[in-house]
Amino acid sequence: MKTYILIVLLSLLVSACSVNNIEANKQDIHVYILIGQSNMAGRAPVVAQQFNVIDDTLLLDAEGQWQLANNPLNRYSSIRKKMSMQKLGIGYAFAKTMQAQLATQQPSAKIGLVVNAKGGSSIVEWQPSEFFYQEVLRRAKQAQQTGTLKGILWHQGESDFEDADYLPKLVALVNNLRADLQHPTLPFVAGQIHDTPLINHQIAALPSHLACTGYVSSAELTAMDRWHFDNDSMLKLGAGYAETMLKIQQQK
Numbered sequence: 001m002k003t004y005i006l007i008v009l010l011s012l013l014v015s016a017c018s019v020n021n022i023e024a025n026k027q028d029i030h031v032y033i034l035i036g037q038s039n040m041a042g043r044a045p046v047v048a049q050q051f052n053v054i055d056d057t058l059l060l061d062a063e064g065q066w067q068l069a070n071n072p073l074n075r076y077s078s079i080r081k082k083m084s085m086q087k088l089g090i091g092y093a094f095a096k097t098m099q100a101q102l103a104t105q106q107p108s109a110k111i112g113l114v115v116n117a118k119g120g121s122s123i124v125e126w127q128p129s130e131f132f133y134q135e136v137l138r139r140a141k142q143a144q145q146t147g148t149l150k151g152i153l154w155h156q157g158e159s160d161f162e163d164a165d166y167l168p169k170l171v172a173l174v175n176n177l178r179a180d181l182q183h184p185t186l187p188f189v190a191g192q193i194h195d196t197p198l199i200n201h202q203i204a205a206l207p208s209h210l211a212c213t214g215y216v217s218s219a220e221l222t223a224m225d226r227w228h229f230d231n232d233s234m235l236k237l238g239a240g241y242a243e244t245m246l247k248i249q250q251q252k
Contacts, residue, residue, distance in 0.1 A: 029058065029066070029112040029147030030102065032245075033140050034073070034091050035126070036156035038119030039193070039237075041074040041081070042089025043228040050088060056103070057095045057111040064142035069095065069113055078135045079118040088231060090155055090191065091115055093238025094245075101246060112147045114139050122159040123169045128176050137180055151187035151245050152177060155237075157199040158227045167202035171209050185212045187248040189241050192218035194227055214248050216240040 034040055050071050059069035061076045072086035080086060095111045102109050116139055118132065125132050140149065154173070160166055174188045192200040192215060206213050217240070221233035229237060 026144075026146060026148050028106075028109045029143075030098070030109055030150045031112040031114060031140075031143045031147040032094070032098075032150055033136060033143075033152045034089075034094075034113060034115040034117065035132075035136055035152065036117050036154050037121045037158060038117075038227065039158075039191075039229055039234070040089055040091075040115075040117035040153070040155040041077065041085070041119050042072050042087045042091075042117075042234075043085070043119070044088040044224070044231045044234040046071045046088045047231065050092060054092065054095050054099070054111075056099050056109075057113065060112065060114045060139060060143050064139070064145075066112060066146065069111075073113060073115045074117050077116045077118065078139065079116060079121075079132055081119050085119065088234050089115070089117070090153060090234065090238045090241055093235040094153065094241045095238075097239045097242035098245065101242070112143060114143050117155075120159060121156065123156055123163075123166065123173065124160075126156070126173055128180070133176070136177070140181060149181060149183060149186065150249070151189065153189050153191075153241050153245075155191040155193075157193045157196065157203065161193070161196045161199055164198065166199055167205055167209070170202070170206060174206075174210055174213060185252060187245055187252070188213045189216060189244045189248070190214075191216040191237055191241060194218055194221065194223045194229065212248055212252060214244040216244055 054069045057069040058066040061067045073091040074086045099111050178186050190203050203215050224230045
């Protein structure tokens with residue numbers, strides 16, 4: 001336990017090294033918004049090497065400045081639960097996979113993550129009138145001052161696992177975000193939750209209702225408990241988000 005705490009403290013010191021002196025135009029920072037509940041925030045244990053800085057990846061901090069990105073990525077969320085609960089989430093493998101692809105196409109570019117998730121949140125808390133939604137807009141607009149918005153990642157549904165009308169709420173969320181961010185074809189990827197057909201069938205139906213959207217299957221993933229994916233599955237899920245995002249972007 002003491003070793004884990006020491007590693008977390010060291011990771012915080014690394015991330016405190018501001019990168020705001022980077023001279024780059026807005027096209028050189030590809031911004032992705034990561035929102036949802038606990039699996040997006042990160043609950044899987046982080047192994048030692050996963051605390052290292054992620055190559056060519058930045059993380060938006062609480063003041064709207066870019067920092068070097070390393071786990072836990074939800075540390076700067078304005079709505080998160082206590083810091084000790086923030087661990088390995090979807091953003092880690094997503095960023096590494098996206099950056100590997102980006103390096104072959106635009107070597108000067110970096111991935112910019114805006115992670116603003118909260119465990120236990122319901123989709124009704126992400127409506128335009130709610131604080132969570134307004135915080136997403138605020139932080140996204142901060143990031144857009146120095147970067148270019150490329151997509152949104154959403155992982156949520158555990159709190160709404162009995163909601164047979166989840167899909168209309170998800171469609172509304174995508175439409176609202178696109179309208180408020182003035183980006184009508186902004187790619188949006190949603191991930192399925194653990195072993196919950198009622199919600200997962202609705203998430204899988206999203207692309208048939210909205211263009212430039214996709215979903216990531218959880219069919220072969222394993223969880224530590226009823227809801228939270230383990231380290232290996234979190235890596236697979238994050239990579240799946242990246243692969244789906246890249247497909248949408250290529251189709252556009």
